[in-house]
Amino acid sequence: MKKAELVFIPTPGISHLVSTVEVAKQLVDRDEKLSITFLIMKINFDPKVDRFIDSVSTACNRIRFIHLSKYEPDPNQPNNFFVSLIESQKPSVKEEVSRLVSRSESSPGLPTLAGLFLISFVHP
Template identity: 55%
Template sequence: MKRAELVFIPSPGFSHLVSTGELAKLLVNRDERLSITFLIMKLPFDNKVDAYTQSLSSSFAAGRVRFIDLPVQKPAGDQPRPRGFLATFIQTQKPHVKQAVSNLTESYSGPDSPPLSLTCFARP
């Protein structure tokens, strides 16, 4: 049976993570060949994310869904306007996302490894 690994990168913030988590539940429950890795961009002031990822992780069979927390990094410079904050924050996360995807690619490089499929839910 051929397996596939999906990589989800939800937009920062609790609400995006919840909707992406619900999508993951549907997919994993529908097809046992799928597993999903979330790359989590944590906002410095969002404290609900850890509790949600722990509860979501415990609701799945072991190894089917996992979470990788990217480093929390505040944007440099002056405090941007609220609209500019999210775009700036996502820009600071791009190198961390690139490194995490590179690490995943290396760990799945064997002949029996499932193919990776990357899905980004964040606006650039």
């Protein structure tokens, strides 16, 4: 069976990240051919998030993290924060997913993208 990769895009914040990483750990523990990449949307500097990512990266080599460009909220639209955040990150997500697909197509030993999960309470 070929190696597979899942991409998770959690809502920013430590609580969403911790719970989603716990699910990812369970998945990779059950299947040695599975790897998971997290696309991390950063809205501000949170040392807890960075420390958590560092500890998971050290403990599990089949879970990795890619930081998307930092989101700068529009002060003129404070009521549309999550919609604006997701819309602003679409180009970065497309770029990273395209990079993952191209990489797996050019290197047969690398995992193939098998799924993309947006973990969010808000969907535009």
